Amino acid sequence: MSTATRSLPRTIGAHAILLTYTAIALFPVVIVIVNSFKSRAAIFGAPLTPPTPKTFDLIGYTTVIGQGDFIHYFQNSLVVTVASLFFVLLFGAMAAFALSEYRFRGNSLMGLYLALGIMIPIRLATVAILQLMVASGLVNTLTALILVYTAQGLPLAVFILSEFMKQVSDDLKNAGRIDGLSEYTIFFRLVLPLVRPSMATVAVFTMIPIWNDLWFPLILAPSEETKTVTLGAQLFLGQFVTNWNAILAALSLAIMPVLILYVIFSRQLIRGITSGAVK
Amino acid sequence: MGSLNIENVKKAFGPVEVLKGINLEVTDGEFVVFVGPSGCGKSTLLRVIAGLEDSTSGRVVIDGADVSATPPAKRGIAMVFQTYALYPHLTVKNNMGLGLRQAGTPAAEIDRRIGIASSMLSLEPYLSRRPAELSGGQRQRVAIGRAVVREPKLFLFDEPLSNLDAALRVNTRLEIAQLHRRLKATMIYVTHDQVEAMTLADKIVVLNAGKIEQIGGPMELYNSPANEFVAGFIGSPKMNFVDGGRLGETAKTIGVRPEHLTVDAKSGAWKGTVVHAEHLGADTNVYLDCEKAGLITVRIFGVYNAEPGATLYATPDPAKTYRFGADGKVLK
Numbered sequence: 244m245s246t247a248t249r250s251l252p253r254t255i256g257a258h259a260i261l262l263t264y265t266a267i268a269l270f271p272v273v274i275v276i277v278n279s280f281k282s283r284a285a286i287f288g289a290p291l292t293p294p295t296p297k298t299f300d301l302i303g304y305t306t307v308i309g310q311g312d313f314i315h316y317f318q319n320s321l322v323v324t325v326a327s328l329f330f331v332l333l334f335g336a337m338a339a340f341a342l343s344e345y346r347f348r349g350n351s352l353m354g355l356y357l358a359l360g361i362m363i364p365i366r367l368a369t370v371a372i373l374q375l376m377v378a379s380g381l382v383n384t385l386t387a388l389i390l391v392y393t394a395q396g397l398p399l400a401v402f403i404l405s406e407f408m409k410q411v412s413d414d415l416k417n418a419g420r421i422d423g424l425s426e427y428t429i430f431f432r433l434v435l436p437l438v439r440p441s442m443a444t445v446a447v448f449t450m451i452p453i454w455n456d457l458w459f460p461l462i463l464a465p466s467e468e469t470k471t472v473t474l475g476a477q478l479f480l481g482q483f484v485t486n487w488n489a490i491l492a493a494l495s496l497a498i499m500p501v502l503i504l505y506v507i508f509s510r511q512l513i514r515g516i517t518s519g520a521v522k
Numbered sequence: 523m524g525s526l527n528i529e530n531v532k533k534a535f536g537p538v539e540v541l542k543g544i545n546l547e548v549t550d551g552e553f554v555v556f557v558g559p560s561g562c563g564k565s566t567l568l569r570v571i572a573g574l575e576d577s578t579s580g581r582v583v584i585d586g587a588d589v590s591a592t593p594p595a596k597r598g599i600a601m602v603f604q605t606y607a608l609y610p611h612l613t614v615k616n617n618m619g620l621g622l623r624q625a626g627t628p629a630a631e632i633d634r635r636i637g638i639a640s641s642m643l644s645l646e647p648y649l650s651r652r653p654a655e656l657s658g659g660q661r662q663r664v665a666i667g668r669a670v671v672r673e674p675k676l677f678l679f680d681e682p683l684s685n686l687d688a689a690l691r692v693n694t695r696l697e698i699a700q701l702h703r704r705l706k707a708t709m710i711y712v713t714h715d716q717v718e719a720m721t722l723a724d725k726i727v728v729l730n731a732g733k734i735e736q737i738g739g740p741m742e743l744y745n746s747p748a749n750e751f752v753a754g755f756i757g758s759p760k761m762n763f764v765d766g767g768r769l770g771e772t773a774k775t776i777g778v779r780p781e782h783l784t785v786d787a788k789s790g791a792w793k794g795t796v797v798h799a800e801h802l803g804a805d806t807n808v809y810l811d812c813e814k815a816g817l818i819t820v821r822i823f824g825v826y827n828a829e830p831g832a833t834l835y836a837t838p839d840p841a842k843t844y845r846f847g848a849d850g851k852v853l854k
Contacts, residue, residue, distance in 0.1 A: 414607035414680075417574050418668075422621035423595030436611055 272498065279303050279491035286487055303492030306479075312467070313493065316475035321500060323385055323471060324453050327392035331449050332442055334393070335400025336408075340430050342401070343408040344416070354405065360398030365391070366458060376463055383466040391459050396449040403448075407441040408434060443511030446504075454501050472497045524550045524585065524675040524708035526571065531580030533566055540566045541577070542732040548710065548725075553702050556712045557719040557755070558729035564712045565680055567729070571710065572678055573597050585675055595624070597676075600669035604681040606661040608653040608668075614640075615649040618668045632671075639670040642704070643697070659690040666701070679711040683718060695721060716756055720744070728752050750850040753777050759807055762818040766845070769814060773845035773853055780807065780821035782842040785828075790835025794818070799828045810836055 277293050278286045285298035294300075307313050342354045365372075372391060373382075381387040411434050419429040435442070460474040476493040479486035526548040533541040540563045548554050556564040569575040571582055573594035581590050589597045600621075608617050615636055622632045640646050643663045653661055662682060669677055679698070683691045699722055702709055713719055719726050720740045728735040728743065728751070735755075736748040747753035753761050759780045766773040784790070785808065794812030806826040810818050820836055828834060845853040 412605055412607060414603035414605045415609070417569075417572075417594075418601070418603060418607035418609075420574060421572065421594045421599065421601050422668075423624035424620075432611070433609065 275491050276495045276498075279488070279495040281488075283488055286491070300488070303486075303488030303490075304496075306486065306489040307492045307496065310478075310489070312470075313472070313475060313496070316470050316472045317496075317500070319385060319469055320454060320471040320473070320497075323388045323392065324450055324500075324504075326385075326389045327396060327453050328446055328450055330389065330393040331396035331400050332446060335397050335445065336404050336435060336438070336442065337430070338397070338401045339404035339408050340434060342405045354401075358398050358402040360395070361402060365395045369458070369462060373462060381463075383464050383469050385464065385469055387463045388459055388469075388471075391463065392453045392456075396445075396453070399448060400445045403445050404438060404441060407438045411437050440511045443508040447508050450504060451501060454497075526676060526708065526710070527581075527583040528567075528571070529581040529583065531567070531570055531577045531582065533563070533570060533575065534578045540732050541570070544580070544732075544734060546727060546734070546737070548708060551706050551708055553709045553711065553722055553724045554727060555719040555723035555725070556710065556727045556729055557714065557716055558735075559755070560714060561731075562729040563732040564714075564729045568601075568678055568680055568710065568712045571676070572599055572601050595621070598674050599676045599678055600672040600674035601678040601680065602662075602665045602669050602682045604684050606653070606658075606665045606685070608661055608664055610653055613650050613652055614645060614656070614664050614667075617653065617664055618671045621668070621672050635671045635673065636667075639667040642670065642701070643667050658686055659694060662686060662694060663697070666698070670701070670705070675708065677707055677709040679709065681713055682711075683713070683715070698722065716758065720756070726756075728755060730755075746852070747844065748852060750775060750777065750846045750852075753844055753846070753852070759819045759821060761844075762815070763846075764815040764818070768816075771845070774848045775846040775850075776838075777844035777846060778818075778838040779842065780819040781823075782839040783818070783820045783836045784839070785810075785820055785822060785826075786835045786837065787833075788835065790837040792818070792836045792838075794834055794836060796828045796830050796832045796834055798830060799826075801825065808834070810834055812836065 274290065278290060280294045280301065280303075281298045282300035282302065285292075285294070285300070289298075292298075338357055342350060342357070376382050376387045381390070415433055415437075416429050419433050424432070455473060456471075457473045457477070460469070460471045461477075464470070465474065472493065476490055476497070479489040479493065526546075528544055528546040531541055531544045532539070544567060546554075556567060558564045566575060570577045573582075573589065573592060577590065581588055583589065584597060584599070609620065612620065618636050618639060619632045622635065636649070640649060643666060645660070645663055645667055648656060648660060648664070653664065656664065662685075665682070682698070683694055686694060695718060698709075698711075702722075711718075711722060723740055725737060726740055726743055727737050730751050736743060736752045740756075743752055743756045747756060750763065754763065754777075757779055761777045761779050762783070764776045764778070766776050769776060792810075792812040792815045794810035794815070797809040797811050797817065799809070800807040803825070805824065806822045806828070808820045808822060808826065808828050810820055812818055815836075818836065847853050
């Protein structure tokens with residue numbers, strides 16, 4: 244069957260390329276998950292084979308759940324990620340609304356200033372941040388992490404969201420003003436629902452680096468109480484002996500929550516990435 | 523109730539002056555149309571009246587009260603937008619009722635007014651639908667309904683028909699005209715389409731480059747335009763402008779409307795060659811390249827067969843010829 248827009252060789256070619264890319268992208272993840280179900284000897288003996296009844300071993304998972312306080316680490320990671328995400332989206336959207344909606348002196352300068360963080364890695368300021376946290380007594384608290392991650396996520400959020408907010412119909416906002424809606428109602432009830440796809444995009448881009456981060460938990464909140472999953476997994480990474488079963492199991496478990504959040508956002512995300520391309 | 527006075531309103535965006543001192547008086551119950559080319563400031567003027575833009579200087583007075591510093595919701599106005607601007611998450615009924623609810627009107631009163639407006643605009647079957655489930659024409663009727671429900675002193679329409687297709691545009695135009703007759707409300711309507719202006723208005727305000735060129739009734743503007751701009755803007759096809767010098771006239775420019783020219787195959791004032799003919803059924807537009815007058819348009823009523831390349835003579839009706847001075851103003 245041939246149509247005007249498709250030809251068989253091209254379709255095969257495109258799919259071959261995409262499938263190869265998918266395989267390459269998924270390979271490490273699959274290896275991690277597959278090996279997390281194998282015994283230590285099997286991980287090193289045949290790292291690429293799936294677990295057989297002989298090599299199948301849940302020792303990694305039992306170690307993770309039994310040894311470290313992993314449920315607690317998960318909780319910490321989730322609290323930090325969700326809270327940072329919430330603040331990034333809230334403040335990012337509000338700043339973006341102000342930048343896109345109101346004409347004021349220094350508007351574009353302010354926009355540039357808020358977006359500057361995209362270009363300057365926040366880790367450059369680690370020492371200053373640590374001093375600040377020590378001075379304010381926030382070391383070894385989740386608050387410290389939430390504050391840092393909110394700051395880290397805001398520039399990109401403001402940048403992306405203000406572009407999308409410019410596309411929201413002025414007429415709609417003006418109709419709201421004539422109907423007597425306050426600026427807050429216009430923002431929360433009219434504008435935010437319309438930029439939801441782009442909010443999801445920002446959410447995913449913000450969430451993943453926060454969840455995976457090792458740097459700031461290690462420096463700002465390494466105590467047992469405030470350990471995050473990525474930091475907790477380091478428990479099994481010894482200088483001389485490394486418990487690979489436990490590490491792989493911990494990493495496999497750590498993928499799950501991000502995966503769930505991603506699935507929640509992904510329907511919105513696809514619309515976000517393609518919006519504007521197709522009207 | 524429902525008069526409007528605009529006193530020397532100026533509006534500048536940075537160094538760009540969009541409105542250069544507008545003075546206008548609208549009496550109660552009038553249908554006033556602002557018309558002009560894009561960028562002439564007509565929408566900005568409407569926004570200043572609505573309170574969505576602050577004027578740089580000047581006063582806006584609605585019903586005798588200076589509203590220059592009053593927020594839009596308190597000015598007693600309602601506005602219909604080009605893009606409908608319905609709230610996507612609300613049903614038709616809630617779209618119409620939101621403004622009243624916001625103002626604290628009792629629920630029974632809101633329902634009564636929505637009932638009246640929706641029967642007036644035949645929207646009853648759609649009250650529980652969301653805007654996404656409506657066609658363009660229905661959406662614009664909801665937007666009009668939302669304005670009607672507020673019982674405003676002043677209706678503001680910002681190019682409400684521009685997003686509709688041609689057939690719907692005529693229908694909705696008729697509905698707006700009927701609405702005006704029924705409500706006897708003051709309406710201000712912005713459009714770039716002179717047909718809408720001519721068919722709807724009691725009074726047309728022709729704007730150009732931030733200034734009012736002329737104010738008057740539709741026929742007044744058609745029959746006695748004040749200047750070259752108005753003469754060219756009102757009427758379709760556009761008025762022909764011929765350099766006065768080439769015709770041996772004292773006036774800088776001579777203007778003749780296409781419908782005030784007659785053609786003849788044998789003799790006439792201006793000899794020309796047919797460039798193109800547009801057959802519209804009821805009338806025919808012939809483009810003539812004349813030796814004396816340059817390229818002109820002639821509108822002939824009924825069917826007229828003119829082959830490109832043929833020679834035709836066009837004769838202007840002397841009683842309906844306009845003479846413009848060097849400043850563009852009409853010479854008496």
